[in-house]
Amino acid sequence: MLDLLVDLKKGKRGAIAKAITMVENDQKESKKLLKKIFKNTGTSIIIGITGPAGAGKSSLINKTVGALKKLGTKPAVLAVDPTSHVTGGAILGDRVRMTESTDSGTYIRSIASRGATGAVSRSLRNSIRVLEYAGFDPIIIESVGAGQTEVEISNIADITVVVFNPNTGDSIQTIKAGLTEIGDIYLVNKSDLSGTNQLFDAVRDFIGDSDRNPSILKTSVKKNTGITEFAKTLKNMMALKKKSKKEKDIERLEEELKDIVLNNIREKIDDMLDSDKTFSKYLKKLQSKDIDPFDAGDKITKSMLK
Template sequence: MNYRELSKLITLIETDPLMGRENLKNVSKKNSMVVGITGSPGAGKSTLVDKLIEHFRSNGKTVGVIAVDPSSPFSGGAFLGDRIRMKRHFTDDGVFIRSMASRGSLGGVNDSVFDVVEAYKAYGFDVILIETVGAGQTEVEIAYVAQTVVLVLSPGSGDEVQMLKAGIMEIADVFVVNKSDQLGADALVLSIRAMLEISERKEWMPPIIQTVATMGKGIKELAKAIEDHHNYLIKSGEMEKRRIRSEKKHAEHIMMNKIREIIDNSRGNNLEEIMEDVKKGLCE
């Protein structure tokens, strides 16, 4: 498969998921490292992704990026921003970047992300980075797609409370305090640490990495934290558990979409008739 074919396959996945999945069946796939980079709008996710690409490339690894464009009103310009920030990698053969809308019908992560990750694995990328905005409840879904979730926070944004509420803090495997050149970074580290101390984590204690993404500071440390977590997942057997959890979520997405489609197209005009259509439709 070359990049053009990969591009086509992704478009197929987005327009006709059934066919897309059919194309991915029985194709050998790489055991890629799948990393979710999430965090509030403007925290510096794209800048970090850009620097991580550079880091992994310099170690000879190929990198596939999925930038999930937020449909949130605060970050309307993000799409263009992402493009510009990562553009310098567009001419690199070992890097593939694809943006996709976050218009997932179930909210949060677009359903197609699951299949696009499979397409990336089939292509054989060593590392897959998925950037999503993690501002709301539904974004915790990234934890089902990625093996390692990196939560990016920045000082002064006051997002921590919001994220705590949404349960995003709990899904983070690695914390990043980006914009550490700005006032309040140390305080933010302390408050994350305090939060972690009272949480019920056992085997893996998420590290807190301070970065200045714009200057490339802390990137090596971040990459190491991601790799450490990856190794932990393998050694502890947690990787296999996460794989199964992800497959279940994927199946849930597929079935929910199918049910929704059947209901939308149902000609039934009462609950029983509609339910009958659902039952029939699911058996087809």
């Protein structure tokens, strides 16, 4: 463990990969590691990049990472991928599209979303801590662009970027579907395509008036336009968010602690139910329709809380 910590502090890629794998797959070892590094985490700005599939997020991140490095930052990327149902691992399409930034020494890692709420948060939070300990700042989280994960990522991120492109024909509908509350920056990407200006105006009219007053920008990876401006906007926002980060982290740690306690209780209860005579007694009654599920649930709960 000591060797791993030393290499991690030096930012060695092999050590980072090993530590994140541990966080994802080995709870016991992961707890030991996190106990050692916890005090030296919580310092980096987390940027969540989300938006509908096909918005061009991976290519955009690829270019933006380069621009952020030129501005003197040390970014890393965690791509939360849809889980491959066969292996339970992450589908690595994103890493293929981000070869440019990987070659320039940026650390990029795919994390499987495993389809469970909470599971994303847990492995993400701790993977972020590993990267913070290794000296990366900012840490960019890319979401798969699927409902629940977006909201979870906006809870973890200090800055949330929502990416649209003019090709998603129902863009305005998409915009209305809950993404309006979470963005600090809205990007109309692939702005070389026709329909860009209408979409940009629609985003501005619909979202720009909100109390949060988010930035609304256009980018095109193909034409390499708007990327530098986006990176500069991010860097300025990072400086601002550093000031309010302490407060936000206080809330986050409270959420995390509740998550851990509830999880521990859930595991304990699962174990108890497996061996609980009252549970099997009422389950049989329920299965033969001698009792309804609510009554059965109440009776089992009462017996367990004695």
